[in-house]
Amino acid sequence: MADMQDATLFLICIASIIFFLTIWGKTQTQAQLPPSPRRLPIIGHLHMLGPVTNQALHRLSTRYGPLVYFFIGSKPCVLASSPEMAKEILKTNETKFLNRPKTANLDYLTYGSSDFATVHYGPYWKFMKKLCMNQLLGGRMLDQLRPIRQEETKRFLMLMLKKAEASERVNFGGELMRLTNNIITRMTLGQRCSDNEDEAGEVRKLVQELTQLGAKFNLSDTIWFCKKLDLQGFRRKLEDARKRYDVMMERIMKEHEESRKKRKQMGDEGDSERDLLDVLFHIFEDKNAEMRLTRANIKAFIMVTTI
Numbered sequence: 001m002a003d004m005q006d007a008t009l010f011l012i013c014i015a016s017i018i019f020f021l022t023i024w025g026k027t028q029t030q031a032q033l034p035p036s037p038r039r040l041p042i043i044g045h046l047h048m049l050g051p052v053t054n055q056a057l058h059r060l061s062t063r064y065g066p067l068v069y070f071f072i073g074s075k076p077c078v079l080a081s082s083p084e085m086a087k088e089i090l091k092t093n094e095t096k097f098l099n100r101p102k103t104a105n106l107d108y109l110t111y112g113s114s115d116f117a118t119v120h121y122g123p124y125w126k127f128m129k130k131l132c133m134n135q136l137l138g139g140r141m142l143d144q145l146r147p148i149r150q151e152e153t154k155r156f157l158m159l160m161l162k163k164a165e166a167s168e169r170v171n172f173g174g175e176l177m178r179l180t181n182n183i184i185t186r187m188t189l190g191q192r193c194s195d196n197e198d199e200a201g202e203v204r205k206l207v208q209e210l211t212q213l214g215a216k217f218n219l220s221d222t223i224w225f226c227k228k229l230d231l232q233g234f235r236r237k238l239e240d241a242r243k244r245y246d247v248m249m250e251r252i253m254k255e256h257e258e259s260r261k262k263r264k265q266m267g268d269e270g271d272s273e274r275d276l277l278d279v280l281f282h283i284f285e286d287k288n289a290e291m292r293l294t295r296a297n298i299k300a301f302i303m304v305t306t307i
Contacts, residue, residue: 034078036069042223044071057081073222075101095121103221106214108238115300127291135279145275148186152179188305189252190275203252206245207306213241249299256281277302 037060039045048070050056057079060068066082080089089097098121106118113119116128135141156179163170181204185193193204218234219226256277280301284293 034067034069035064037064039071042073044073044075044222046072046222073219074224075222098125101221103214104218105216105234105238109210109214109242110300110303111296113300114294114296115304117304124291130290131283135283136276141276141279145187149183152183152186152192155179155182184306186275188276188302190256190277203245203248203302204306206241206248207303210241210245210303213238245303246299249302250295253277253281253295253298276305 037045037048040047048056048060049072058081060070060079061081066080066085068079068081070077070079078089080086100118102113102118107113110118116125116132119125119128156175159175160170182192185191185204189203213234216232216234219231220229260278260281277298280293280298283289284295284298
């Protein structure tokens with residue numbers, strides 16, 4: 001009996017120590033975090049964000065200060081609402097905040113974050129940044145693509161003049177959007193998208209569908225025990241949309257590859273980079289490149305630029 005009492009007392013002491021250490025550890029951890037309102041189980045602080053998010057965040061900062069710690073479901077977030085806090089995050093500690101949180105939908109659509117917008121900070125991120133600044137979006141490439149912008153702007157102005165002379169009504173906003181789409185798809189793929197039957201138009205229409213899917217609120221991103229579940233039925237839609245995009249881009253990429261081969265055979269190598277897809281193929285084919293691009297990288301890059 002005495003042995004049993006001693007064992008029970010020992011177990012009680014161990015349990016008390018573990019309980020004390022757990023509470024003390026949580027207190028120590030929380031003491032180093034910014035102020036935070038009391039959160040609810042599972043949903044965290046979602047109930048406090050309300051229908052107008054910016055106003056809800058303003059109320060939080062007014063009550064708890066310029067740096068607030070809160071949870072969207074089980075995902076921790078930080079709200080910075082003063083110039084000083086913004087400087088700390090965006091400048092002083094920039095490298096620690098460069099990575100965007102991965103979302104299930106967008107990560108799948110961009111081939112595992114293979115694009116330049118969602119890729120995590122590291123060697124590949126640095127390579128893509130250098131690629132964008134020096135080649136894809138550099139002065140030389142923009143000058144080379146200037147005739148495209150001039151041609152499309154002239155086409156737009158001529159259309160406006162024709163409509164004005166005929167006293168016809170014009171959806172000015174729609175025509176401006178068409179102008180922007182044509183410039184982007186010609187600079188990216190070398191094709192106009194005015195007619196949705198064209199490949200460029202199909203790509204842009206499909207990319208808009210992918211963008212809408214990528215922006216959908218997914219429970220698996222916010223509630224930890226939903227991570228492996230597909231409660232909203234996104235998986236089938238995502239797989240179907242990306243499969244259609246993949247087939248279309250493979251067709252366009254093969255057409256570009258054939259066109260590049262023919263131009264090289266004709267000795268037209270100096271003018272082989274006629275759009276952004278050509279530039280990406282040039283890097284893809286360069287065995288001495290700082291980092292090798294994959295076909296998935298190219299597809300994900302095109303997806304982002306045509307949004």
